[in-house]
Amino acid sequence: MQATLGQTIQCQGTGLHSGKPVMVHLVPTGPDTGIQFQRLDVMNSPAFRLTYDCIISSPLATVASSPLTPGLTVATMEHLMAALHACEVDNLLIQLDGPELPILDGGSRTFLSLIEAAGRSHLNVPRRTIEVLRPVHAEGRNGSHASLLPGRPEELDLSLTIDFPAPAIGKQSFQMTLSRRGFERDIAPCRTFVNHQDITMLQAQGLALGGTLENALVIQHDRVLNPDGLRFDNECVRHKMLDAIGDLYCSGFKLSGRFEGHKTGHALNNQLLHALFASPENWRFSDGSPPVIPSSG
Numbered sequence: 001m002q003a004t005l006g007q008t009i010q011c012q013g014t015g016l017h018s019g020k021p022v023m024v025h026l027v028p029t030g031p032d033t034g035i036q037f038q039r040l041d042v043m044n045s046p047a048f049r050l051t052y053d054c055i056i057s058s059p060l061a062t063v064a065s066s067p068l069t070p071g072l073t074v075a076t077m078e079h080l081m082a083a084l085h086a087c088e089v090d091n092l093l094i095q096l097d098g099p100e101l102p103i104l105d106g107g108s109r110t111f112l113s114l115i116e117a118a119g120r121s122h123l124n125v126p127r128r129t130i131e132v133l134r135p136v137h138a139e140g141r142n143g144s145h146a147s148l149l150p151g152r153p154e155e156l157d158l159s160l161t162i163d164f165p166a167p168a169i170g171k172q173s174f175q176m177t178l179s180r181r182g183f184e185r186d187i188a189p190c191r192t193f194v195n196h197q198d199i200t201m202l203q204a205q206g207l208a209l210g211g212t213l214e215n216a217l218v219i220q221h222d223r224v225l226n227p228d229g230l231r232f233d234n235e236c237v238r239h240k241m242l243d244a245i246g247d248l249y250c251s252g253f254k255l256s257g258r259f260e261g262h263k264t265g266h267a268l269n270n271q272l273l274h275a276l277f278a279s280p281e282n283w284r285f286s287d288g289s290p291p292v293i294p295s296s297g
């Protein structure tokens with residue numbers, strides 16, 4: 001059955017890129033309404049439903065552009081989307097009073113606690129899962145690539161490898177089957193990361209202004225500058241998997257199949273969804289309903 005939250009819950013934090021305070025309200029909604037966003041700081045801007053085709057290309061964060069209000073965007077939603085994917089929350093209105101979701105712990109731990117505190121409420125309508133029927137691929141720059149392949153019913157199996165020049169990261173790999181418990185233990189604590197040498201350049205471009213050693217791993221060549229070090233030897237690839245779990249939920253539907261990625265990023269993950277939805281022969285809904293993704297209006 002589909003689920004939403006048991007009650008409205010809110011939290012306040014800082015945008016990773018904007019550095020500005022932002023308040024987020026997670027509001028329960030009815031069946032078949034999907035994940036919706038609404039900017040409370042922009043007068044009369046209606047809520048819009050998140051779909052894969054309202055994601056605009058951005059290397060550092062996943063950004064959705066409202067099809068209803070020209071120029072209105074919501075950024076850095078991927079860590080919340082990952083928590084909603086793992087917890088199987090199908091329907092939710094996310095209201096925020098700024099352009100960017102808060103970075104909080106740098107992973108998905110705080111969002112998981114919020115979902116836990118609000119509780120999940122089951123709706124009396126069956127969940128529609130997207131099942132991958134045919135392999136699809138996407139390729140990015142610098143040898144990055146990703147695939148979605150048919151897999152086990154109702155399961156999302158993920159495997160990912162990364163390869164960074166900084167010796168403190170280097171080559172890492174991780175694989176898992178998505179489950180709430182596995183996500184909470186192995187993925188949610190893993191923080192976003194940045195090269196120390198890039199910080200000045202990012203901040204000169206008005207990015208990463210809310211980054212701190214509390215919400216991001218800072219890598220300097222062969223060292224991790226955070227005083228308490230890494231939470232896992234391969235924390236970076238686990239965070240990239242967190243991002244993929246969130247990005248793959250931007251269709252608004254739980255996915256079943258196999259995801260395989262190498263050096264993936266937000267733009268490539270979204271390219272992969274475009275490849276999947278390019279043909280109705282690539283996928284189907286688990287309940288046999290017509291393969292049409294609801295529009296974001």
Ligand SMILES: [Zn+2]
Pocket residue numbers: 078079192239242243
């Ligand atoms: Zn991330």
